[in-house]
Amino acid sequence: MNFAISRRKFLAGSVAIGALAGTSMAATAQEAVTLKLSAVFSEQDIRAGMVKMFAEELKDGFKVEAFFGGTLFKQGTELVALQRGNLQMGNIAPQDIAKQIPEWSVLTSAYLFRDAAHVRAFFASDIGAEFKAMAEEKAGVHILGPTYFGARQVGLKSDKKITTPADLSGVKLRMPGGDAWQFLGEALGANPVPMAYAEVYTGLQTGAIDGQDNPLPNVKNMKFYEVMSQIVMTSHLIGYDLLTISAEVWKGLSPEQQAKVQAAADKAMQWSEEQHLAHEKTLLEEFKAAGLQIYEPDVAAFRKFAQEKYLASDLAKSWPEGILDKVAAL
DSSP, X not given: OHHHHHHHHHHHHHHHHHHHHHHHHHHHHHOOEEEEEEOSSOTTSHHHHHHHHHHHHTTTTEEEEEEOTTSSSOTTOHHHHHHTTSOSEEEEOHHHHHHHOGGGGGGGSTTSOOSHHHHHHHHHSHHHHHHXXXXXXXXXXXXXXXXXEEEEEXXXXXXXXXXXXXXGTTOEEEEOSSHHHHHXXXXXXXXXXXXXXXXXXXXXXXXXXXXXXXXXXXXXXXXGGGGOSEEEEEEEEEEEEEEEEXXXXXXXXXXXXXXXXXXXXXXXXXXXXXHHHHHHHHHHHHHHHTTOEEEOOOHHHHHHHHHHHHHTSSXXXXXXXXXXXXXXXX
């Protein structure tokens, strides 16, 4: 009798344990995938809205934890954080990838892309796929797509009119740190000065620099227009970063999860691009109303000067043969 009771208790207990185990396994299967994302732009930036839209699209099955303003990882360190497994996603500058993959420096060169649509067309093309595969193999990141943030224009404190690169000779033009950025300043005919983004306003105010180059939305966000007299519409670089995910994390997702992440990224990036393009148009009128001189220089002269500088540099030695013509043909 006692044996029968003990056996019944044992069987009941086994069923209960099995039920608990099943519940635990189900919970594990339904647990959201956490994607920690780092970006250097502020939470007021249009691209922060892009990230929030991306997170909302993925709310079922994923948990996107976004950190803005470089609060989690400083500018230029996100790529290494992805590679070390300390971060799952990042909005990475192509210049950072170029530091590790020399061939990528062509994608940071002046006057390569015509506009936002051209950047998008490149990354959707066969040659763009080759560069993305290169980044995945050599840098360990999977690229979801480009995040456009505006064409870079030259903004100056002085009122000297700029028509050709020769007019920028001796001008102390703030550029971000790093060889690729500094060379870009030289390719415009200026004297590049490395300076942290947060120090640019004071640098213009005190005369430590004569000018800076940034897309119009950045000029607005950082209030650079308050200490500038003019904007030269050189459009020398179509500003974009890359929404990336660790290649290891990407490969660990199922095909269905990958498709969901890509679709969410595509929707959010398209929205952000449209917002930036519209914002650039309204900002031109706003800056004119604020008293800034805004004009277009001899862009053909700037393009010719810049491309000749690049082709004669050591940077171009690593570029795939015929890459400029292939990109131009897209």
